[in-house]
Amino acid sequence: MERIPILKIGDVLLVSIQIDLQDRDVLALQEDLSEQICDTGARGVVIDISAVDIVDSFIGRMFATIASTSRLFDATTVVVGMRPAVAITLVELGLTLGNVRTALNLEKGLAILRQIGGTRSDVLGRADDDQPVDR
Amino acid sequence: MERIPILKIGDVLLVSIQIDLQDRDVLALQEDLSEQICDTGARGVVIDISAVDIVDSFIGRMFATIASTSRLFDATTVVVGMRPAVAITLVELGLTLGNVRTALNLEKGLAILRQIGGTRSDVLGRADDDQPVDR
Numbered sequence: 001m002e003r004i005p006i007l008k009i010g011d012v013l014l015v016s017i018q019i020d021l022q023d024r025d026v027l028a029l030q031e032d033l034s035e036q037i038c039d040t041g042a043r044g045v046v047i048d049i050s051a052v053d054i055v056d057s058f059i060g061r062m063f064a065t066i067a068s069t070s071r072l073f074d075a076t077t078v079v080v081g082m083r084p085a086v087a088i089t090l091v092e093l094g095l096t097l098g099n100v101r102t103a104l105n106l107e108k109g110l111a112i113l114r115q116i117g118g119t120r121s122d123v124l125g126r127a128d129d130d131q132p133v134d135r
Numbered sequence: 136m137e138r139i140p141i142l143k144i145g146d147v148l149l150v151s152i153q154i155d156l157q158d159r160d161v162l163a164l165q166e167d168l169s170e171q172i173c174d175t176g177a178r179g180v181v182i183d184i185s186a187v188d189i190v191d192s193f194i195g196r197m198f199a200t201i202a203s204t205s206r207l208f209d210a211t212t213v214v215v216g217m218r219p220a221v222a223i224t225l226v227e228l229g230l231t232l233g234n235v236r237t238a239l240n241l242e243k244g245l246a247i248l249r250q251i252g253g254t255r256s257d258v259l260g261r262a263d264d265d266q267p268v269d270r
Contacts, residue, residue: 107144
């Protein structure tokens with residue numbers, strides 16, 4: 001099947017997940033993302049899951065794995081657009097997503113990455129503490 | 136099936152097409168996009184088709200229709216990431232895409248929207264030329 005496209009905006013890579021992920025899709029995405037981070041020198045990865053309405057433990061762990069891998073390339077991962085039902089499922093599965101940052105939507109995710117800038121912390125807090133970008 | 140998610144970055148709406156579009160998907164997308172432009176006051180629409188490897192005349196006309204509709208809401212549409220094979224097919228089908236603007240990739244598409252004006256450059260900064268944004 002087709003690989004999930006990875007879009008580039010400045011030094012941020014954007015992945016919009018729109019399909020029911022199979023395990024092999026997840027593995028392919030991890031691989032593609034690592035390569036893209038290396039090739040582009042991206043400092044941030046945003047994974048939009050607003051179209052995802054079902055998760056299982058494998059998918060849940062994917063986010064943590066991608067975030068951990070990205071961090072080895074000095075890039076921060078933010079998962080955005082999580083639906084309430086997905087959040088509930090993740091908690092019920094006992095998946096806290098580890099060090100993965102989350103944000104309500106893409107804009108807030110990009111704002112987090114901007115705020116982190118070059119002084120990214122390994123102690124990653126919650127997204128909703130961040131100031132929205134109001135102009 | 137699931138609707139194609141529409142992401143918002145500043146006053147630009149971003150659609151990443153990753154599935155083989157059926158006619159009803161296209162119609163749903165047109166409807167959703169129009170509503171989102173109205174709701175958000177977006178000034179630009181970027182449709183990424185880097186994952187699309189097959190087009191037919193219906194899909195080809197979709198871009199022109201979306202662009203025309205968006206223009207009625209004062210928003211500019213840019214189609215980005217077209218594969219060479221898709222471009223060749225469109226020409227062979229006699230579809231010139233009318234007034235639809237195209238760009239090689241998402242960053243160049245965002246740059247076009249910035250050039251045209253109306254979009255907030257602070258949100259879309261660092262997109263095309265890796266110029267740091269002063270803060």
